[in-house]
Amino acid sequence: MARTMARLDTSLLPPDLLAKLERLELVSRKVFRGRLKGERRSRRKGQSVEFMDYRNYVPGDDLRFLDWNLYARLDKLFLTLFLEEEDLHFYALIDSSESMNFGEPTKLFVAKQLAAALGFVGLCRADRVKLQTIAGPHSLNAPVLRGRANLWRMLDYLNKLEPGHNGPLAEGVRQFCLRNTGKGIVVLITDLMDKSGYEAALRMLLARQMDVYVIHVLSPAELDPDLTGDLRLVDCEDQDFTEVTVSRPLLNRYKRTLAAFVDGAREFCTRRGIAYLMTSTAQPVDRLVSQYLRQRGLVR
Amino acid sequence: MSFINTLAWWQWSLLGLVPIGVVLLYFLKLKRRPLEVPSTYLWSRTLEDLHVNSIWQRLRRNLLLLLQLLMLAMIFLALTRPGWRDNALVGERFIFLLDTSASMQATDEGPSRLEAAKQQIESLIDGMKPGQTGMVLTSSNQSHVEQPYTDNRRLLKNRVRDVQASNRSSDLDEALRYAAGLANPGRSAASAQDVQVAEPMPATIYLFSDGGFATVPSFFLGNLEPKYYPIGQPEPDNVAILAFSAERNVENPLQTQAYGRVENLGAQPADVELSLLFNGRLMDATRVVIEPGATQGVDFELHDIGEGVLELRLDRADDLAVDNVAYACVNMPRRARVLLVTPGNDSLQLCLTTQEAQRVVELRVAEPGFLASEEYQRQAQTGGYDLVIYDRCVPEAQPLANTLFIGRVPKLEGWSAGPLQGPPIIVDTERIHPLMQLVEMGDVRIVEGFAVTFPAGGTALIDADIGALMAIAPRDSFEDVVVGFEIVTVNEGRTEINTNWPIRRAYPVFFMNLVRYLGGGRTTLALPWVPPGKSVSLNTSTPVDRLFVTAPNREVLEILRESTGEFMFTRTELLGPYEVREQRDGAVTQRFAVNLFNRRESQIKPAEKIELEHESIPAEASLEQSRGEGWRWLLLLALLVLCVEWYVYNRRVYV
Numbered sequence: 001m002a003r004t005m006a007r008l009d010t011s012l013l014p015p016d017l018l019a020k021l022e023r024l025e026l027v028s029r030k031v032f033r034g035r036l037k038g039e040r041r042s043r044r045k046g047q048s049v050e051f052m053d054y055r056n057y058v059p060g061d062d063l064r065f066l067d068w069n070l071y072a073r074l075d076k077l078f079l080t081l082f083l084e085e086e087d088l089h090f091y092a093l094i095d096s097s098e099s100m101n102f103g104e105p106t107k108l109f110v111a112k113q114l115a116a117a118l119g120f121v122g123l124c125r126a127d128r129v130k131l132q133t134i135a136g137p138h139s140l141n142a143p144v145l146r147g148r149a150n151l152w153r154m155l156d157y158l159n160k161l162e163p164g165h166n167g168p169l170a171e172g173v174r175q176f177c178l179r180n181t182g183k184g185i186v187v188l189i190t191d192l193m194d195k196s197g198y199e200a201a202l203r204m205l206l207a208r209q210m211d212v213y214v215i216h217v218l219s220p221a222e223l224d225p226d227l228t229g230d231l232r233l234v235d236c237e238d239q240d241f242t243e244v245t246v247s248r249p250l251l252n253r254y255k256r257t258l259a260a261f262v263d264g265a266r267e268f269c270t271r272r273g274i275a276y277l278m279t280s281t282a283q284p285v286d287r288l289v290s291q292y293l294r295q296r297g298l299v300r
Numbered sequence: 301m302s303f304i305n306t307l308a309w310w311q312w313s314l315l316g317l318v319p320i321g322v323v324l325l326y327f328l329k330l331k332r333r334p335l336e337v338p339s340t341y342l343w344s345r346t347l348e349d350l351h352v353n354s355i356w357q358r359l360r361r362n363l364l365l366l367l368q369l370l371m372l373a374m375i376f377l378a379l380t381r382p383g384w385r386d387n388a389l390v391g392e393r394f395i396f397l398l399d400t401s402a403s404m405q406a407t408d409e410g411p412s413r414l415e416a417a418k419q420q421i422e423s424l425i426d427g428m429k430p431g432q433t434g435m436v437l438t439s440s441n442q443s444h445v446e447q448p449y450t451d452n453r454r455l456l457k458n459r460v461r462d463v464q465a466s467n468r469s470s471d472l473d474e475a476l477r478y479a480a481g482l483a484n485p486g487r488s489a490a491s492a493q494d495v496q497v498a499e500p501m502p503a504t505i506y507l508f509s510d511g512g513f514a515t516v517p518s519f520f521l522g523n524l525e526p527k528y529y530p531i532g533q534p535e536p537d538n539v540a541i542l543a544f545s546a547e548r549n550v551e552n553p554l555q556t557q558a559y560g561r562v563e564n565l566g567a568q569p570a571d572v573e574l575s576l577l578f579n580g581r582l583m584d585a586t587r588v589v590i591e592p593g594a595t596q597g598v599d600f601e602l603h604d605i606g607e608g609v610l611e612l613r614l615d616r617a618d619d620l621a622v623d624n625v626a627y628a629c630v631n632m633p634r635r636a637r638v639l640l641v642t643p644g645n646d647s648l649q650l651c652l653t654t655q656e657a658q659r660v661v662e663l664r665v666a667e668p669g670f671l672a673s674e675e676y677q678r679q680a681q682t683g684g685y686d687l688v689i690y691d692r693c694v695p696e697a698q699p700l701a702n703t704l705f706i707g708r709v710p711k712l713e714g715w716s717a718g719p720l721q722g723p724p725i726i727v728d729t730e731r732i733h734p735l736m737q738l739v740e741m742g743d744v745r746i747v748e749g750f751a752v753t754f755p756a757g758g759t760a761l762i763d764a765d766i767g768a769l770m771a772i773a774p775r776d777s778f779e780d781v782v783v784g785f786e787i788v789t790v791n792e793g794r795t796e797i798n799t800n801w802p803i804r805r806a807y808p809v810f811f812m813n814l815v816r817y818l819g820g821g822r823t824t825l826a827l828p829w830v831p832p833g834k835s836v837s838l839n840t841s842t843p844v845d846r847l848f849v850t851a852p853n854r855e856v857l858e859i860l861r862e863s864t865g866e867f868m869f870t871r872t873e874l875l876g877p878y879e880v881r882e883q884r885d886g887a888v889t890q891r892f893a894v895n896l897f898n899r900r901e902s903q904i905k906p907a908e909k910i911e912l913e914h915e916s917i918p919a920e921a922s923l924e925q926s927r928g929e930g931w932r933w934l935l936l937l938a939l940l941v942l943c944v945e946w947y948v949y950n951r952r953v954y955v
Contacts, residue, residue, distance in 0.1 A: 098338075099338035100338075102337075102338040107338075193342075195341050230333065231333050232332040232333065233337045234336045236338060240340050242343045242344050243332055244343065244347065250346070258342055
């Protein structure tokens with residue numbers, strides 16, 4: 001595995017990808033309350049054409065919502081409640097730790113691409129989009145964006161993201177939850193290579209009753225290491241090292257460990273209603289978005 | 301506290317590298333290439349899984365423990381110095397003495413005892429360590445150095461393999477003295493204080509034999525460490541022919557009698573069949589049953605068989621085959637050629653010309669003047685006579701013949717005559733001597749005589765008050781007899797008798813004994829048979845320069861007349877009849893047989909010890925038991941285990 005710089009000259013969203021993304025929209029499996037009127041159903045009872053419920057009339061209610069048909073039948077006054085259409089909050093949490101700086105392209109680049117793609121879909125639908133890193137200075141100043149006109153701001157923010165901001169996943173998610181009270185879709189794009197575990201972070205997101213998606217990004221070198229000899233493997237984040245003598249049995253055992261790790265994460269997520277997708281940086285982003293994420297119901 | 305140096309210098313040098321190696325192993329860490337990875341999270345979990353899940357990894361920690369315990373066990377075992385029985389030799393110098401006598405041809409052990417002994421010697425040679433030297437000696441009745449001291453094991457083994465058995469008897473004396481001479485050189489010096497005496501070379505002598513030796517007299521082992529390994533089964537089976545002869549009936553030359561003596565030297569009764577063959581043709585056979593340790597005589601009568609070889613054969617397979625056949629040569633009788641040189645002695649002449657005497661004597665009488673003749677010189681120097689009797693005369697030089705001097709002593713060193721005195725009184729006679737058998741001298745009176753002084757090796761035949769009155773002494777292959785008194789004497793021109801011996805019965809008996817002993821009996825063949833290896837003196841009826849002897853293997857050997865005028869044949873190794881010819885393709889002039897006839901060799905039961913005059917060498921139970929040490933190998937193995945443990949620990953070998 002070669003360590004490479006995260007910055008690429010090409011755009012995160014090439015024009016052909018943009019064209020595909022325009023036709024998509026983000027889909028939430030849950031109904032959330034947004035702050036502005038958007039094309040979303042909300043549990044808030046408001047003014048819309050979609051009936052929700054009745055309640056007894058009390059003096060002061062808007063007389064326009066009295067259901068006269070029901071009064072004719074029951075000789076009682078009932079107020080009709082309608083679902084209010086609101087906008088969707090879309091959050092993309094990007095793991096920008098040093099471990100994301102591996103691969104060709106780097107996992108961080110792929111994460112930024114995914115975040116950009118999903119963010120663009122949200123912007124096109126006037127969703128409230130916020131992309132931020134889990135840790136680092138950019139996690140604090142991530143802009144909240146709405147509307148397609150803010151695409152450049154989104155891309156500008158993403159281009160400024162650099163790897164090397166190491167920190168526990170749970171702490172980063174906790175800070176996110178504290179600073180962002182709105183509910184919505186949160187897509188966690190990470191390699192889950194946190195030695196303190198990912199479970200606490202995901203539980204926090206679930207506790208916020210968010211629609212959580214986890215995109216587990218790994219590089220081909222992590223999936224199928226091409227190593228030989230006697231090595232001292234040094235962790236790029238904490239400089240921890242492990243001495244191995246690479247052999248075929250060891251590599252097989254590593255793959256089994258990785259598969260078990262992935263299965264473990266998938267099962268954890270599935271049990272808790274978190275959509276889980278494991279992908280390699282070798283996968284094209286457009287296929288990820290239009291095919292895999294569509295299957296999982298994040299976009300349509 | 302003392303220490304035993306158990307290693308050579310180069311081994312110590314290698315061992316000295318071990319602590320250095322141990323230190324290096326301790327500090328030596330496997331160089332690993334550093335490689336940055338996104339996270340060691342999964343790798344750590346992989347290794348942990350291996351630790352947890354792999355049976356091998358579960359065993360790995362135990363494997364290290366096992367290896368450490370194994371190493372400790374080897375060290376502890378090495379401290380107990382385990383050893384085993386080894387054929388290794390103890391000492392620096394070794395003498396491998398191999399008995400090659402006839403008894404070693406016994407087949408009760410291995411293909412033969414000699415081969416079995418050779419195999420044991422080879423195994424000892426294989427056990428020689430660097431720095432040790434060995435030599436190979438063979439011994440029958442003479443010893444031979446097959447290989448001087450060398451540390452070349454291959455050379456020693458080759459020499460051992462080349463050793464052949466002989467038909468000779470056993471005599472350890474010469475071999476032991478040779479071996480002791482190297483180990484105890486001071487003993488061979490003229491003076492024990494001689495500082496130029498060579499340093500003693502202590503040696504261990506490994507003797508492989510069946511022990512059929514006579515006691516070795518006057519021998520001290522000194523620095524020689526003897527080890528005697530008997531070869532052969534404790535209860536061998538052997539029936540041997542110990543005697544066989546054939547005598548022609550003097551009165552009837554057409555009749556020949558053959559006598560044989562057979563002894564059962566085994567532990568079981570033997571039912572044997574004896575066959576008598578003449579010139580290869582079966583003439584007679586007999587069957588005898590011999591108890592263990594008993595002797596049985598057999599005799600055969602043969603008629604009109606002429607000249608040839610009689611063979612007595614034991615038709616029985618036993619452990620030693622060489623004593624199962626015996627030979628006796630039947631030669632045509634030849635009268636002794638006797639020359640009587642006398643100025644006149646009627647009684648003597650009469651005694652030698654009787655009918656009885658004429659059967660065995662071809663007498664020629666001559667006067668003392670004949671001694672100066674050319675004919676006498678030629679005959680005397682070419683063995684033309686078997687016996688020359690000098691009556692009151694002395695030749696200038698002794699002839700190549702036996703002699704009898706009457707009243708004179710020969711002109712030879714060692715012979716001298718005392719003053720004439722008398723009358724001498726005969727005190728005693730040597731009755732067991734063949735010359736004096738049945739010769740009674742008690743009633744013989746002698747007027748005057750002289751004491752005879754004879755050379756070393758001689759024997760007084762008649763002792764008188766004045767000294768030896770008659771003596772016999774050897775001279776090369778002949779013998780000289782001197783009578784210290786005249787039979788007749790000339791006094792003032794008158795012949796007078798000096799003794800009444802001629803009228804005594806002893807007179808003709810003595811001269812018949814003389815003719816048989818010094819005339820025809822000795823000159824044809826000193827003994828009826830010859831032991832293997834013994835030299836034979838051959839005479840001829842014609843003055844030839846060479847003889848041709850055909851050995852039993854049909855090999856024709858040419859011998860030349862010695863400077864002393866006689867023919868000495870020494871190559872009597874093979875058992876069987878030998879034919880003598882004066883011409884290569886001529887007729888056989890005489891025959892003689894070589895037989896073993898040695899009870900000591902035929903008694904093939906291995907001796908329990910070898911007797912020296914002042915000590916004995918007991919038989920060893922088995923080959924040299926030395927101790928092979930194994931602690932070195934255990935320590936090496938422990939070191940190897942240590943290396944394996946280091947490898948397992950450092951490499952973190954996974955299956």
